[in-house]
Amino acid sequence: MALGVQSSSHAIAEALKNHYEEIVYKHYELSLNGVYGFILIQGLATSFIILLIISIVYKSPKTETVGDRKLSDKQEKKRPAFELAFSVMSEIFKPPFYLRSASIQTLLAGSSIRTRGANPILDVAQEMILNPWEDIRLQGFYSPQSSGQNKGLVMMLHGWEGSVNSAYILGTGKFLYNNGYSVFRLNYRDHGDSHHLNPGLFYAVLLDEVFNAVRQVSEFETGLPFYLAGFSMGGNFALRIARKCADSPIENLYHVVSVSPVLDPEKSTYAIDDVYLLRKYFRKKWLRSMHKKQEYFPDLYDFTDVFLLKSITEMTELMIERYSNYGNASDYFSDYALLNNALLNIPVPTTIVTSQDDPIIPVDDFYDLRLNSLTRLIVHRYGGHNGFLENLSGSAWYEGQMLKVFDSK
Numbered sequence: 001m002a003l004g005v006q007s008s009s010h011a012i013a014e015a016l017k018n019h020y021e022e023i024v025y026k027h028y029e030l031s032l033n034g035v036y037g038f039i040l041i042q043g044l045a046t047s048f049i050i051l052l053i054i055s056i057v058y059k060s061p062k063t064e065t066v067g068d069r070k071l072s073d074k075q076e077k078k079r080p081a082f083e084l085a086f087s088v089m090s091e092i093f094k095p096p097f098y099l100r101s102a103s104i105q106t107l108l109a110g111s112s113i114r115t116r117g118a119n120p121i122l123d124v125a126q127e128m129i130l131n132p133w134e135d136i137r138l139q140g141f142y143s144p145q146s147s148g149q150n151k152g153l154v155m156m157l158h159g160w161e162g163s164v165n166s167a168y169i170l171g172t173g174k175f176l177y178n179n180g181y182s183v184f185r186l187n188y189r190d191h192g193d194s195h196h197l198n199p200g201l202f203y204a205v206l207l208d209e210v211f212n213a214v215r216q217v218s219e220f221e222t223g224l225p226f227y228l229a230g231f232s233m234g235g236n237f238a239l240r241i242a243r244k245c246a247d248s249p250i251e252n253l254y255h256v257v258s259v260s261p262v263l264d265p266e267k268s269t270y271a272i273d274d275v276y277l278l279r280k281y282f283r284k285k286w287l288r289s290m291h292k293k294q295e296y297f298p299d300l301y302d303f304t305d306v307f308l309l310k311s312i313t314e315m316t317e318l319m320i321e322r323y324s325n326y327g328n329a330s331d332y333f334s335d336y337a338l339l340n341n342a343l344l345n346i347p348v349p350t351t352i353v354t355s356q357d358d359p360i361i362p363v364d365d366f367y368d369l370r371l372n373s374l375t376r377l378i379v380h381r382y383g384g385h386n387g388f389l390e391n392l393s394g395s396a397w398y399e400g401q402m403l404k405v406f407d408s409k
Contacts (some may be wrong), residue, residue: 035099093355093380093388093397102357105384110162113394114171120146121173121183129197130186139194140164140186140213142220143177151180152225152254152406155217158185159232159386160204161285163192168231168386168396175399181227181406186210192314195292199300201323204233204265205335211241218250225254225409229402231386232360235261239338241350242263249347254409256350259398260358260386263365266333271360273311278359282312299323341370350375351405353398355383 099105108114110380121143130138141164145151154176158166164185173183187194188210189203218226230238235258242256272278282391290303301323308316317329326332343350356363356379364378388397 001192015352019357029397031341032067044083059350095382095390095397099389099391100382102355102359102382102384102387105355105357105382105387106359107384108389108394109384109386109396110167112167113389113392114167114396116394119170119174121170121177121185125185127166130213130216132216133209136189136200136209137194137197138186138189138209138213139192139197140184140217142217143173143183143185144221145177145180145182147180149180150221152227152409153182153184153217153221153331154227154229154402154406155184155186155214157210157228157230157234157237158187158191161191161232161282161289162232163187163232165192166231168238171394172229172396172399172402176402176406178292179403182221184220186213186217190289190293195289196296199297201293201301202237203324205332207237207240207244207336210237211244214241215248215250223372224252225406226250226252227257227402227406228253229257229259230261231259233262233265235259236263236265236336236338239343239346239350239352239353239396240336242346242350243343246345253348255347255405256348257398257402257405258350258352260354260361260383261338261352261386262361263338263369264333264362265337266330267362267365268360269312269316269329269333271362273313275359279312283310283315285316286312338369339365340368343375344370344372346375348374351401353380353383353388354378355380355385355388357382359387360385 095105099108099119121141124146125141125143127139128142130140132138154173156169156170156173158164162169164187173185177183178281188202189195189198189200189206214228228238230236237254238258239261244252245253272282286309290301290306294301294303306315306318309318313329316332320326320329320332324332326335352365352366352375354366354377355359363379366377369377371377382388383397389395390397
């Protein structure tokens with residue numbers, strides 16, 4: 001009888017807990033626009049205090065692993081893939097309570113707290129123009145290690161409408177350089193200050209030119225290991241490059257790290273449009289990029305009507321229909337989506353890091369991935385998008401993990 005009462009009480013408690021988490025999660029979804037809007041109105045300092053209080057009161061759903069979560073019927077059928085993917089999960093990101101908000105993590109990931117102080121990779125950086133494909137030219141910055149104890153070369157790939165000077169690129173590059181690695185930062189075409197280099201537009205499906213640029217850079221330091229780290233869309237590129245190595249190996253590529261990678265770009269585009277401040281942020285950056293391109297190639301491009309559109313989805317649809325060989329944006333997105341079995345045959349040791357509370361990258365698609373024994377998938381409870389900040393000095397959890405992985409080569 002006592003056991004029955006205890007089990008019943010446990011079931012009731014668990015049901016109440018699940019109901020509470022469902023309410024909180026729905027509240028978070030509904031209020032995300034409000035949170036970003038509040039930041040815009042009140043300013044960063046005041047908003048940080050308010051969000052700090054919110055992060056104490058409202059907690060994100062717990063990080064799920066095979067060992068402690070209930071799988072859906074669909075996922076239960078794929079249990080072997082889940083067990084393989086999560087079996088090596090060990091290091092858990094545990095931020096202080098004031099950094100547990102996804103909004104705070106996402107906001108600070110690209111903020112100046114990640115770029116404070118002198119940065120040696122900027123002091124020694126050499127601008128390079130790569131020629132990875134036919135007449136394509138890509139800009140990059142090479143920071144060779146000057147300590148005399150070079151451990152290897154790390155190439156870094158930024159996110160969409162980011163650049164070689166994105167805060168997460170500079171912050172992580174500085175950390176790796178200070179720990180003995182050379183660093184190479186690549187701009188895709190039409191990113192950073194490279195719009196003048198190519199008449200053609202950037203598309204995320206242009207894998208060959210990025211892959212060939214990675215191969216060229218891998219040969220800069222003969223005899224030393226080479227590593228690739230990508231963030232957001234750069235994480236998507238990194239995973240596709242790792243997969244392409246099955247047919248075209250990069251001999252000294254020892255490990256690939258993909259942080260907050262885009263798996264389903266169509267879903268991510270909708271997610272950006274659903275949050276006012278995210279939509280405003282990316283639209284502003286894309287419009288600035290289009291203005292640059294139009295100024296350099298006025299005979300090729302007139303984006304006047306695109307400038308009038310209010311959503312990333314609408315802008316993408318028009319740009320794809322007018323300037324690409326795709327019939328619609330959905331076909332374009334599907335060409336670089338990484339779903340289900342897409343990463344099953346990666347031949348290079350690879351680590352994927354994401355969070356449950358990422359406002360741009362839905363976590364569900366990660367649970368449906370089928371991965372082989374060379375790929376490690378880490379899904380954290382906290383982290384936001386490209387965040388994973390451990391403190392207000394700007395250090396990110398994944399930096400130390402990269403160093404552990406790279407040093408253990």
